[in-house]
Amino acid sequence: MKKFSIGLMVCVQLICAHNDEYKIDPVVYPMLAKVVTEFSGVIEPTQRVYNKGDDFRRVFNAAAIKKVISKNDLDCLDVAKKYISCTGPGNCQVLAQEVQGHSPIQLLSVREVEQLVTLVFETGFQDWDFNVIRDKYSKKLVFIDTEDASFSAFIPDSMMIQGQILPSSSKAAHVFTLRNSLHELMEPEAQIWMQKKIDELLKSPEGLTEVTAIFLNKKNDDHSIDFSQFKAEFKVFQQDEPIKHLAQMGLCNNCSVTIKSWSYGTIEQSQKVRDAIMQAKSKGKHIVLRGFTCRSLNLSNMDLSGIDFSNSKMDWADISGSNIAGANFSNAYLYKMKMNNVQGLNTAVFAGAQCIDDLEVDDSMIRSQLALKAKNVTNQHY
Secondary structure, three states, X not given: OEEEOOOOOOOEEEOOOOOOOOOOOOOOOHHHHHHHHHOOEEEOOOOOEEEOOOOOHHHHHHHHHHHHHHHOOOOOEEEOOEEEEEEEOOEEEEEXXXXXXXXXXXOEOHHHXXXXXXXXXXXXXXXXXXXXXXXXXXXXXXXXXXXHHHHOOOOOOEEEEOOEEEEOOEXXXXXXXXXXXXXXXXXXXXXXXXXXXXXHHHHOHHHHOEOOOHHHOHHHOXXXXXXXXXXXXXXXXXXXXXXXXXHHHOOOOOOOEEEOOOOOOOHHHHHHHHHHHHHHHHOOOOOEOOOOEEEOOEOXXXXXXXXXXXXXXXXXXXXOXXXXXXXXXXXXXXXXXXXXXOEOHHHOEOOOOEOHHHOEOOOHHHHHHHHHHHHOOOOOOX
């Protein structure tokens, strides 16, 4: 079995594939290290695992649902196992273990419907479309989608229920939404029970009681964890650790560096990466950055010779004026990369590279040369 630990992704990242989890320094990052320890878990190697990116709220919400299920003895319900795996400096991703079962669920019993209503009142869950599966082994109803959006209203602020206009955040509205979503999947007795429950709520002040989404409900949080401090520490971890690793080690198989993946990279962030590459070069390190990911990273007028950028995604990067002799861009995605006046092009490898037509190159002959290199799929370095 393989153990995974928790972390988050924020701004600058270097993702490295390791056989073991990445150890976070508890002296430098005390709260981050605590959360990693608190939420570590085990996934069976025979089970399929889905990578959910950096939405770490999925893990926290799943843990909160687990607590609700335990506290209320909801023995017909369960939640998919979710962890956050840290595989390198600054890199972590949410992992969700596959639930083997059937969706849509069928033949819901009265007991199961009663427990679903209790869970809805405690969590505000509303995402019923194929996000609850009956486990083929335990026969329990398993919640597989635990992102914040699954607990947010997908309906207007108010809704008409049997002639009454009620807030969508009310208990009555939540049960009504549950009934409408799963009515055809209920046993006749469960359908009757559900209708009686709705009638009861419409006649009672309880029906107007507001349901709080689980990610806003602090009663199920681990109060020993300061989430604000955790996020702040991870932001530093995300920004600084990859650069330190790049400067010290120089190489990292199957890794990537991301500069503000959803916006343009700043001058300061580009400079940190530039400095790290130069430090690694000065130490004689062979730099391997396979899977390198960047957006608007400025690597112009640098010595990039011999660096392995294969399988990279380098949107809007600038390597103009740089020496790329012996550099490997095999199978790289080079959208809008600036490559004016590069040196050492003859020995650089571009086999299988994409977006050659979108490169910003002044010399049309160089573009033609790059296009030919990209077609030479047999000349790849690994």
